[in-house]
Amino acid sequence: MTDTDQTTPPQEAEPNKPVALNANDPLGEVWVFCELQEGKVQTVGLELLGAGRQLADKLDRPLAAVVLGHNLGEIPRQLIHHGADKVYKADHPDLAEYRTLPFRRVLCDFMGQQAIPPHSMLLGSTTTGRDLAPRIAAHFQTGLTADTTELDIGPYDHKGGSDASKIGLYENCLYAIRPSFGESLKARILGPWKNPQMATTRPGVMIPLDPDPSRTGEVVDMPVHLQPADFRLTIAETVREATAGVDFDNADVIVAGGYGLANADGFALMKELADCFENGTVGASRKAVDLGWIPYVHQVGQTGKTVRPKIYIACGISGAIQHRVGMQNSGLIIAINKDPDAPIFKFADHGIVGDLYQVVPEMIKQIKSSKGSKEVSSVGV
Amino acid sequence: MTNSAVKDVFVMIKQVPDTRSKAGLNPDGTINRAQAKRMLNPFDEYALQAALNVKKQTGCRVTAITMGPPPAIEILYTALEHGADRCYLLSDRRLAASDTLATAFALWKTIEHLNGFQMIFCGLQTTDGDTAQVGPQLAERLNLPQVTYCEDFEVVGDKLHARRVVEGGWQRVVSELPVMVTVANSYHPLEFKSLRGARMVQELMRNEALRSQYITTVDLDVVGADPDLTGLKGSPTIVAKTDKVGSIGGNCAMHQGQAVEALVREVTLQTNLLEFAS
């Protein structure tokens, strides 16, 4: 390729035509992209099926799961059990691992062939979903809302604006709701003029349905016609190891230790508590990191990671503002501290005043003993 | 160096409200645009550094491009201070209220107008839009392969060897050029501006003729973009409503003065802690 022709227009002949001109008539399906990782459906896909089910019911249209991979086996059925009415699947060796170009080719080809375009399409706000969704949206020149935390269907009356062609009352719009700038506001984002109306959703926000093995549905093959240009990027290696980094993003529970641990050994206790949870990991305050008690990757706060687990257990952390800004959006904050005046109690949800070296072992004990009686429902395959 | 496959790299940067200082925030957390200071999108700092690192490696030319109102020239000065070679400012009132699709469209047209690059760097996301969409949307328009969440890379011959973040780990990929890369904030932070760059920019600010050698302002007509496909008209989405979100926490239930066992039991009963047990 020479210097000058590198930006020649797309080699593809297919036009970037919109999928539908009139958004709401006829009403399309709800599509949910279910991503796989090492051949397994990711929880976020099941969560989106849960959310998509509600949307589809409100629209009274089918819910379709879209899945691309290789040796899919039981996966389509699993998706149906989790709420899909239909599964669009592409099963091909070149799709074994996610790559932008082959995936977008199959998806865009298939969507472009639909007589009635999907009403909406949901993807996870993951490295895959955020990689793929904008490509599809740009391809069909349709709207896409990132990182939604709520989804709904409802009417929208567009009154003003410079573009008269957009004015009108739109039924059955996708309400894509997300925290907006600074996270103290919620924005409802709408794009009723063109289908599919697209959104990505943060993992852990939506709730999956309990699998129902009696559910049945239709499985449809998507054609796979890859082109040489789709192989401009190759994957040399993918390494997934929980230890490569600290996976704060997917942790339900973070157990964090601070200066109050008094020494590095305290983190063994933190780990023990974190390990009591299905998805638990260890965090730390800057002071503990500075003192060399635990590596930097564990640091939560202004100079570390910003986290929002479902539960944050702060042990021996004073709650200095630097730390607070990194974790205050956690779902539930439980603080354990000897000092009843510790600032952390100003913004924790539950505060235990006591010696963490007594409280934490007790907590471990109680959690472990509760396990026997608890039914564990597994969502992954 | 000069015979590297990479001769021109583009970096897409955006000016955003300054969230680092509290100035310019209304008490309710919304932006007071009149008062707000502006800054280079912090994520774009990594993208800029990535472009400058390619320059260090290959001697290529670095072009910084932004779409924004005229004051956005400030971030182009910043790019020059750090070592960019030339800049383009796409500014046009018809661009107002562009969503990511419309933004990507206008940027695409600008890039086409410039013609000729081997790599495009974008920030992972912006702090005001916060979508991480513009980069991939641009790549789609340009029909490019893309490496998103890139945290390190090297140009090897006529290929890009890159490492990107994936859930719970990382991935090494090899891409043909040209390619669009969005740079993660785990990449090298932006080095401080150079004294030389800072000096040059002062000279540019004084000297319009010199300035125009480094910074070109273009509008939709110059880049040949259909105004109907950008701005409010070209945006398929609109923000219809904003609600305040209640602040989280604040009413701490204190558990104290009992035996540890009872304290912990209180907490496990009053919270959903046990639901997460493995």
Next chain:
Amino acid sequence: MAFDENKIQYDVVLVGASTSNLALAHRLVDLASHSGISFSMAILEKAREFGGQILSGAVTPTHVIDKLFPDWRETDFPVEGVCDESHFTVMGAERKWDAPNMLLPAGLDKKGYLIITLSQVVAWMVDKLKAKLQDAPKVTVDFFNGFAAHEILYDNTDKVVGVRVSRTGIDVEDNIYAHVTVFGDKGFISQDLVKKFNLRKNPQLWSVGVKEVWSIKQDLAGKVWHTLGFPLLDGTFGGGFLYGMQNNRLTVGLVVSLDSENPNLNPQQLLQDYKTHPWLQDLLKDGTLLKYGAALLPEGGYFSLPDKFAVDGAMLLGDALGTLNVIKLAGVDHAMECGWQAAGVLHKALQTRQYDEATLIEYQHNLGHTFVMSDLHGSRYFRYTFQNNPKLLKEYVPKLARGIDNDGHPFAAAIGLGLMNPIGAPWDGLKAKLFLDGWRDAGFIHYKKNYAEYEPDYVLPELAKYKKNDHASKDTLYSREDAVFYAGTKYHEGNDHIDEFDADVCVRCIDSYSIHGKTTPCVSDCTAEVHRIDEMEGRHLHGMSLENCIHCRTCEIVCPQENIRVKPTYQGSGPDFMGL
């Protein structure tokens, strides 16, 4: 093009976009516009943003501003308020007493003065300068925010020829050369020059000022309080200040002298104690803290001035010189006047192209004829008198404070002490004593270094103790760790901007204090949670969290071993004092 030449050379380099240097810049550009001379100048400022690392009170008269910016009232010059109520208040731990104006010592009535936010005024001065330069085509000024001067460069005749601005000094870009280098840097690096030429016969006496800006429920704009007493009851020189500003903001600060006997002052915590006073509690009720910061004030005054204010190729201005008048807490107008006078001399030097000491020293001569020098001369024994008569602060002030807590006014206590006027008396007493003892002619007074009085086994005097107000709202009080957040520090790894010369010296210092249950002064007096003691294998080591540093340099001043040096940072690292 100018920026392509090899050596980076200007006629003038200003070290620090300071109050003094910016006054100089404005005046010099004005003079050059009139005379038509052309010159080039660079302004180096270690903060990322101009004004970003400047902290002051600040209440100031307008006389220098009037002559620098005759039309300032018609511009957007940032004013927080014009003082219409000025109080001098004696504080007990529970009550306070506003001294009647007639009893006030001269200089403490601030009526008609401006209340300003100096960081913003400095930013304004930079903007105005940039605007002014549009109409001064023959003058080139380059603004280098985020670039500190790290080292002074001399030629082989010991003439100052510029400063090093980058790490190594090897590359062309590392050094900036100038015919004249002007230091308005509060001594950050100009202390090296003073030392090299042995200019200062007396050490500088330093105080540290800790300051918070609050958003409060009431509008106190234009109101000024200076306070004496609580929480400084241990004989330490200093006092509090409260300045009401526009938009319902209030400055709360404390100036604490570092030449105390008490080696563990912890000024930041003293400021918290100050705020526990019921009166302050009332003012701050339901308010929010906006900003926190700290900075040094040079209090040695006349006797700490260097012998020479200029040497070959260099001049000293403002706090770097030591022109603050401690009685009036006036540093801003003094610093600006330094700039005004220095500009006149520089303008001549640029015309004659003479930059030697003989030419530049005229600045010292000219400053000698201004209010700056007469003020400093008039108050030259002030600081010394308190040093020399420790009873004033150790006994008189705490007893007054107690009297107020007991009776609501200090007269009983004052009478008990044999004084008729509780406020005027000490000043009159001082003056009388000076005359009587002939000290007015006593000539040169020798100061000891700040830390000279520290005793590791220091015991807080009974009179200095006060019961903490347990009704104080916790929302008004901040730990040092939390306070740092409000100083907006941004740190770049690798700056290593505080030198600890010998680690063993620190170990011994720590031990010498810890055996008495005290902590070493750098740890206790740090305003920003930088210095700490780490325990390792039974040894106590000095550790530093540099990312918290707000550049106040208190540790450098209080280190009894002179084992610490705070250097300027690279990349604009450090606090963000905008709004302080």
